Amino acid sequence: MDPSSTEPATDRSEDSKVDPKAIYPSEVDRATYVRNMFGAIAGRYDLINTIMTAGRHYAWRRFAANELVRSNDMIVDVGCGTGDLSIACLKAGAHSVLGVDVAAPMLVVARRKVTRVPAVTQTINFVGGDATALPLSDQSVDGWCSAFVVRNIPDLDVAIAEAWRVLKPGGRLANLEITRVERGPLRWLARFHFTKVVPLIGRLISGHASAYQYLPISVDHFDSAEKFTERLTRAGFAVTEVRSLMFGTIAMHVAEKPHVKVV
Numbered sequence: 001m002d003p004s005s006t007e008p009a010t011d012r013s014e015d016s017k018v019d020p021k022a023i024y025p026s027e028v029d030r031a032t033y034v035r036n037m038f039g040a041i042a043g044r045y046d047l048i049n050t051i052m053t054a055g056r057h058y059a060w061r062r063f064a065a066n067e068l069v070r071s072n073d074m075i076v077d078v079g080c081g082t083g084d085l086s087i088a089c090l091k092a093g094a095h096s097v098l099g100v101d102v103a104a105p106m107l108v109v110a111r112r113k114v115t116r117v118p119a120v121t122q123t124i125n126f127v128g129g130d131a132t133a134l135p136l137s138d139q140s141v142d143g144w145c146s147a148f149v150v151r152n153i154p155d156l157d158v159a160i161a162e163a164w165r166v167l168k169p170g171g172r173l174a175n176l177e178i179t180r181v182e183r184g185p186l187r188w189l190a191r192f193h194f195t196k197v198v199p200l201i202g203r204l205i206s207g208h209a210s211a212y213q214y215l216p217i218s219v220d221h222f223d224s225a226e227k228f229t230e231r232l233t234r235a236g237f238a239v240t241e242v243r244s245l246m247f248g249t250i251a252m253h254v255a256e257k258p259h260v261k262v263v
């Protein structure tokens with residue numbers, strides 16, 4: 001899923017007018033770019049999210065957590081960032097949550113945040129780690145969740161296989177991701193928001209030149225909700241729910257790891 005190595009930018013980034021190669025010079029490893037970029041914007045990440053989504057982002061994570069968590073579950077939040085989905089899972093009734101992220105500065109913000117939510121500090125941990133090699137043993141968690149991460153992972157099928165490995169049979173997966181609005185009256189508005197408003201606000205507040213130019217490009221080069229459903233199904237998951245949020249700009253997938261893998 002490296003934008004510099006998949007379909008030509010003009011095929012799918014026609015409105016963003018940014019050459020992905022200007023953001024990912026071909027000699028730069030994409031995973032390294034992603035880790036450094038999120039590390040650099042960690043301090044302003046929550047504020048930018050709140051401005052860009054008019055505060056709605058907390059509700060989406062709450063929604064995913066409520067769909068995922070059963071009472072007393074052990075959950076892993078992959079690409080936990082500043083920890084909001086992890087906290088939402090605990091509030092939804094999880095027994096414990098492990099947040100995993102490649103960007104250490106994000107984890108610093110997450111750890112600081114949970115000290116302000118005293119009820120959860122005992123049962124939440126944030127550790128450095130990669131979605132493709134989770135620091136968990138086989139079949140050790142009841143739920144795997146992730147918000148706004150998967151489009152950033154070059155080896156996404158490996159990360160999904162890793163979700164399968166760590167989930168217990170019958171365990172569940174919930175994923176939130178930004179998706180392209182392909183049709184309908186709001187398509188133009190959504191494109192304008194993601195290709196013009198978001199990069200401008202992102203640059204002004206984060207001070208990072210390319211982070212929020214990268215966002216619409218990474219969305220353009222990522223799966224549609226249907227393709228992501230197919231990807232999960234190919235990996236053996238039974239997709240139980242695909243929901244479109246925020247006028248079709250966000251997709252939530254919920255899936256189950258069946259007791260017996262169907263191949």
Ligand SMILES: C[S@@+](CC[C@H](N)C(=O)[O-])C[C@H]1O[C@@H](n2cnc3c(N)ncnc32)[C@H](O)[C@@H]1O
Binds near residue numbers: 034100148149
């Ligand atoms: C857009 S942020 C989302 C953070 C958080 N999930 C949220 O809901 O706000 C993406 C996060 O995924 C992390 N990330 C990107 N690739 C990753 C990978 N391969 N493994 C673990 N974390 C990753 C980034 O460091 C960043 O913190």
